[in-house]
Amino acid sequence: MDRLEHIDNEILDKAIEESMHSPYRLGYHVQPVVGTMGAPCGFCYINGLFHLFYEWQPTVTNDSVTYLYHVTTEDLVTFNYEGVKVRPESLYDNYNIYGGSLAVVNNVLTLFYTGIQEKNGEYITHQLAGEIDTGFKVQKLPAPIIRGIHSKYNTYFRNPYVFTEGSEVNLMLGTMNESEFGRAVMYRGESVESLNLLGELNTGYDMFGYFWESPEIFPIDDAAIMILNPRGLDKYKNNFWNIYQSGYMVNDFEYNSLFVDHDDFHEFDNGFDFYRPVTTLDKNNTRIMIASMSAHESEYPTEKDGFKNALTIPRVLTIKEDRVIQTPHPNLKKLRGEKITALGYFDQYPKKIQDFYGSQYELCIELKELTTNEISFLLRKSRREETVIKYNVENQTVILDRTFSGEPINEVDGTTRTVELLRPLENLTVFMDRTSIEVFLNDGEHTMTARIFPSEEAVGVELVTENGDCLVEMTYYKLSSIMEAPVITSRDKI
Structure with missing residues (x-):
């Protein structure tokens, strides 16, 4: 697979020039400088700044390894492009990387992700972490926080979502069980280095897609919201027309039993191009969401100019009658010109x-x-x-x-x-x-x-x-x- 390190600088500069001058470039959305933007995989607000990571590949050919790219913003309108911060170059991620999440653990902004290690022709999956310093460098932890795949689960075992509850650290993974149905599993411990498998979240959805990608759970008001990105759902009336889905369940989450008593699964978006949302709280404890404005399977005209995909505008999430309401972030008013x-x-x-x-x-x-x-x-x-x-x-x-x-x-x-x-x-x-x-x-x-x-x-x-x-x-x-x-x-x- 292609690696950024192997691309000649002159070729890369030319590709960037073509991409940045493409007539397809968006005006006010986050998009890749060049290459393929994957899904967002870490969103967090700390010390007056939003940090956002996304999966990135240097080409649009699907033959590249994945890197994690970093952007920051104070207002969710003007973004600073910080560059590639995680490369598949260490012992436990030398083959490839999948994204995960951002969380503040013990007052340290920490990035969690999945690494694929190639060892003697085998490919081993690990859950990894790195602490982000004041210069925005990601200092990888020397050893995996979860080694390999638990024996009850299959190839898909990735996209760690981390949150803290009191003094406990929780890590949730999307996976596929032995019967090839999607599941979310929870690890918990007193620290990132001491996580133990608690088991599966009990959702009652026993046969709901074959893989639950990038699960996330968080509170809004008195409810808990669980995000799932299930693969393999069949079309039903006007629902599930895209190959991969992104949706949520409004629920009561019993922290100690992992029981999720929930309403129906609802798609976040009923259009063509919305995938794998991530959320964070701002300084006012308002829940903000950003998603990939793409469909994983689609081929877009931008590819002829060497870049692909973008992120949605930031959206504020609220709850109304057991449904999630999405509204454009009010800071987007800064972009407005004359009113007509x-x-x-x-x-x-x-x-x-x-x-x-x-x-x-x-x-x-x-x-x-x-x-x-x-x-x-x-x-x-x-x-x-x-x-x-x-x-x-x-x-x-x-x-x-x-x-x-x-x-x-x-x-x-x-x-x-x-x-x-x-x-x-x-x-x-x-x-x-x-x-x-x-x-x-x-x-x-x-x-x-x-x-x-x-x-x-x-x-x-x-x-x-x-x-x-x-x-x-x-x-x-x-x-x-x-x-x-x-x-x-x-x-x-x-």
Whole structure:
């Protein structure tokens, strides 16, 4: 497999140049300088700074080993690219790395991850850790905190999630049991070096996918939220249309018995491109989430320019009637330009919103009166292209349609995604970037996220109903871009 250390500097510099000048680069999302951004694998707030790690490969060919890349931010809007901080070069991770989590343990910011050791032709899985110093260097612990795979489990045994409870350190892993069904197991100890296997979390989901990737559990208000990323779920109506899923269960978690008494599993996002979210608390104890804005199986047009994938905007998580609500982080208002508003009736004759054009904006829409059965919002519109959000009043469904959203995305099932709403649609907020769309429905009760690749001419906004009309109030903000630095291995400290 390709390694960063083996890539000629001139070749790497040329690849970075092509990537950074690609017309596909997003304006205000975190994305890789070059190569493939994997899932986020560590998110933590400490001493006024958010730290975020993600899996990274130096090429887009899937023939590269994985590294862990580090970014920091004070406000979740402007990000500093700190560079690669963990390489697969030590005894216990010399073959490859999988991500994990960040946690403050004994007042030290610590990164946890999975290492694959190659030894005499064998591949051995270990759970590893490294302490992050004030210069943002990761000092790997000399020995694994968990050696090998427990005999009850299979090849998948990775992505450690760590949290503390009182004086105890807890480590949760996603895995597959001997019957090839997904499980989450818990280790616990007085320190990182003294973890013992307690057993599996008792969720009652005995046959729910073949591998539970990157599990996470945390409280919001009086409830516990358990995140699962199960592989191998079958489609059911409008659910589970992507190959790999990301969702949650609202539950009561019995810490001492590992019993999880939970509500149904709900997908976090009903779009195309959302995977493996991570969360942290900010200084106000608000739960913040960021996810990979990609689908693991999809092939994106960005690959021709040498880079792939991005992260979603940061989202605030709250609880309402046993459902997780996602809303855009309020700091994103810093990106806003001039405010433009419009109020009017729309009918079956498509109507252009002349001032609401562009490729990088926030659009807030409120539905005031509906005498129609269907209303469509045509975004990134040109003569041949459009990305459609369609609301069917009778079925109470929203469809996100990227059939004509520009260059095709390969290795994905279909060009539409549908969500059935909990209540009639009253409002939606759209965060549009150059090659992405994130839709928040009914104050964040549902979200739909997708990558789209329209031409530069596709900047229009139109509304149209099937019959009848609809009174709509809209607010539009053009959004500015964030600065990117082409950093691979380090960043000078101020």
